[in-house]
Amino acid sequence: MxxxxxxxxxxxxxxxxxxxxxxxxxxxxxxxxxxxxxxxxxxxxxxxxxxxxxxxxxxxxxxxxxxxxxxxxxxxxxxxxxxxxxxxxxxxxxxxxxxxxxxxxxxxxxxxxxxxxxxxxxxxxxxxxxxxxxxxxxxxxxxxxxxxxxxxxxxxxxxxxxxxxxxxxxxxxxxxxxxxxxxxxxxxxxxxxxxxxxxxxxxxxxxxxxxxxxxxxxxxxxxxxxxxxxxxxxxxxPQTRAKGFEQYGTPAGGLVDLKKDLGDRVRPGETLFEVTTPFGEPKAEITADSEGILWRARRLPQVATGEYVCSVGTDIDEY
CATH class of the missing domain: 3.40.630.10 (Zn peptidases)
Known part of the structure; x- marks a missing residue:
């Protein structure tokens, strides 16, 4: 047909x-x-x-x-x-x-x-x-x-x-x-x-x-x-499944230094990224709220206050 x-x-x-x-x-x-x-x-x-x-x-x-x-x-x-x-x-x-x-x-x-x-x-x-x-x-x-x-x-x-x-x-x-x-x-x-x-x-x-x-x-x-x-x-x-998704923005402007790679497991309180001045002076350190996997991250290092930086997949299981 x-x-x-x-x-x-x-x-x-x-x-x-x-x-x-x-x-x-x-x-x-x-x-x-x-x-x-x-x-x-x-x-x-x-x-x-x-x-x-x-x-x-x-x-x-x-x-x-x-x-x-x-x-x-x-x-x-x-x-x-x-x-x-x-x-x-x-x-x-x-x-x-x-x-x-x-x-x-x-x-x-x-x-x-x-x-x-x-x-x-x-x-x-x-x-x-x-x-x-x-x-x-x-x-x-x-x-x-x-x-x-x-x-x-x-x-x-x-x-x-x-x-x-x-x-x-x-x-x-x-x-x-x-x-x-x-x-x-x-x-x-x-x-x-x-x-x-x-x-x-x-x-x-x-x-x-x-x-x-x-x-x-x-x-x-x-x-x-x-x-x-x-x-x-x-x-x-088997697939690794996330049933939740947490997004993280920055409380300060500057340059982002990610401390985790895509696919890395993260635990509550672990550092996800730091923000510095162009001279390397610390401005902010952002930690994970939940256990999960670093799922997504911005490509460019420069950020303004409140800009998106990364996402963590949460509520992880294998199915």
Missing amino acids: TTTLGTASAGPGEIDTGRLEVGETRDGSTFGLPVAVVNGASSGKTLYMQAASDGDELNGIGVIRHVVPQLDPTELSGTILIVGIVNYHAFQIAEHRNPIDDTKMNRAYPGNEGGTSSERIAAATFDVATRADMILDLHQGSTSRMLDEVRVRCGKRHRLHDKCLELAKAFGCGYVLDQKGPDGQLARAAPDKGIPTVDPELGGAVGWDETSIRKGVEGVFNVLRYYGFLDGDQPVD
């Missing part, structure tokens, strides 16, 4: 690429999101993947550009639907938010087909996503430094929580943040429609990072094998 997505159309055992038209630019010309259909030779489940719903989070695009050339649809069971760049306008100028309406795209789901630019894009991609049996929404930690992890955002009381957690574990980055996310996230909206969804947050980089991209490519193929799109057994390894 032929599967279409925008102008892409693929019969069994075929791949096609095209565009999903979602509106017009300020000069009145139409624009479309880059899309792909990978239609397996055999019937099976449907996976939806998207990248760059935040315009400067490029590792997901890096994953897709490596994954698609490695797929042989004649060896695939089921269908993969892909939107390669969601936040079209932000991507063009390498910004996080859609500059047309100053909106963070991953707060706009499920969208509104008659709404703002971001709401229309969200509605169009949500319509595609809800054709699937599972969803991978590929992100990164913006330009901060961050662990490679997968986020389960539906909340532990959601009826699909266990299935979302299973999908995160199958992806297999090693770390999972299991914490209910803000309204408007795809990983919040799609489970309400009965579709397991996770946010792989593939590190953090200015531009993209090949190490995180490789982990993302491995994660996608882990999912494809685990859910039967591809032949082969896929072992599932």
